[in-house]
Amino acid sequence: MKFEYVNPFLISMVKVLTTMANIECSAGKAYLKETMSAEGQVTGIMGLGGEKTKGSFAVSFTKPVILDITERMLGETITTIDATVIDMVGELTNMSAGGAVAQLSQKGYDLNMGTPVVVSGESHHIDHSSKGPIIVVPFTTNAGDFFVEISFVTIE
Amino acid sequence: MKFEYVNPFLISMVKVLTTMANIECSAGKAYLKETMSAEGQVTGIMGLGGEKTKGSFAVSFTKPVILDITERMLGETITTIDATVIDMVGELTNMSAGGAVAQLSQKGYDLNMGTPVVVSGESHHIDHSSKGPIIVVPFTTNAGDFFVEISFVTIE
Numbered sequence: 001m002k003f004e005y006v007n008p009f010l011i012s013m014v015k016v017l018t019t020m021a022n023i024e025c026s027a028g029k030a031y032l033k034e035t036m037s038a039e040g041q042v043t044g045i046m047g048l049g050g051e052k053t054k055g056s057f058a059v060s061f062t063k064p065v066i067l068d069i070t071e072r073m074l075g076e077t078i079t080t081i082d083a084t085v086i087d088m089v090g091e092l093t094n095m096s097a098g099g100a101v102a103q104l105s106q107k108g109y110d111l112n113m114g115t116p117v118v119v120s121g122e123s124h125h126i127d128h129s130s131k132g133p134i135i136v137v138p139f140t141t142n143a144g145d146f147f148v149e150i151s152f153v154t155i156e
Numbered sequence: 157m158k159f160e161y162v163n164p165f166l167i168s169m170v171k172v173l174t175t176m177a178n179i180e181c182s183a184g185k186a187y188l189k190e191t192m193s194a195e196g197q198v199t200g201i202m203g204l205g206g207e208k209t210k211g212s213f214a215v216s217f218t219k220p221v222i223l224d225i226t227e228r229m230l231g232e233t234i235t236t237i238d239a240t241v242i243d244m245v246g247e248l249t250n251m252s253a254g255g256a257v258a259q260l261s262q263k264g265y266d267l268n269m270g271t272p273v274v275v276s277g278e279s280h281h282i283d284h285s286s287k288g289p290i291i292v293v294p295f296t297t298n299a300g301d302f303f304v305e306i307s308f309v310t311i312e
Contacts, residue, residue: 044285045201045203045273046203047201047202047203047204047205047212047269047270047273048203048205049203049268049269049270050268051268054268054269054271055270055271056270056271056273058273086285087285089285090285091285094285111205111268112205112210112267112268113203113210114203114204114205114210114211114212114270115203115210115211115212115284115285115288115307115308116203116212116284116285117201117203117212117214117273117282117284117285118283119275119280119281119283120280120281120283121277121279121280121281122279123277123278123280124275124276124277124279124280125275125276125277126273126274127246127273127274127276128272128273129243129245129246129247129249129250129271129272129273129274132271151271152271153271
């Protein structure tokens, strides 16, 4: 996987959260995912495909973080991961991937997005079934952590 | 959503399972998904994007069905949803979506696939965060049921 795919997603994710939710977040050290367990309780997933490359992008939020983000964006106090939160995760996934696709397009990588799929549940596990490595980047906010996962492969 | 997107996925799914696993399966009546709960214990998800349309395809297997399929494909008895089963679901998702994309291409719909993402866990819920309807098609096999979910939207 070319690591130049990673940064546009991170930049876009931070931009979306700071703009939409006025939330400060800082990226930690990236690592390769070795297990299939998602770290959060709600995960937005986006598949992206192009002529030369394809991949998947996921953002997994712990419950306190996504409740904080939803509250900041809607001005309502929300205590459970309900349909409103699920929709919010879908929108955040869509916007973040969209911003990354725009950046990658300027670098000559053309990718088309699918529609976001949101997974929720305390015990869900996510595996990017790709032949390439999975890069995980942990993010810290005042309300807790969330995790971005990116996996891309070159089409042979 | 144009319903002509649905059939290629169903045809491809059946073809992959009959060819690869020598398993007979019959499609039940399609319905619109109203809730976000996946019906199975392991779900393969594929995002698909094109110039004019984008969507997501998911296939959710109950545990007895995916263990039966894996056993038929590998000739080994498997009792839990382990890494082998997860890989198998990723492959089945990839092959089924690939066959559907080929059929849709012949009809003039060009879609690029992402890479498959596999979700597992007893209590996971799947929501296609798309503005379009989600079509669910239940399938019956001798070992139990599985469910195909398809959601596509036109890009405006």
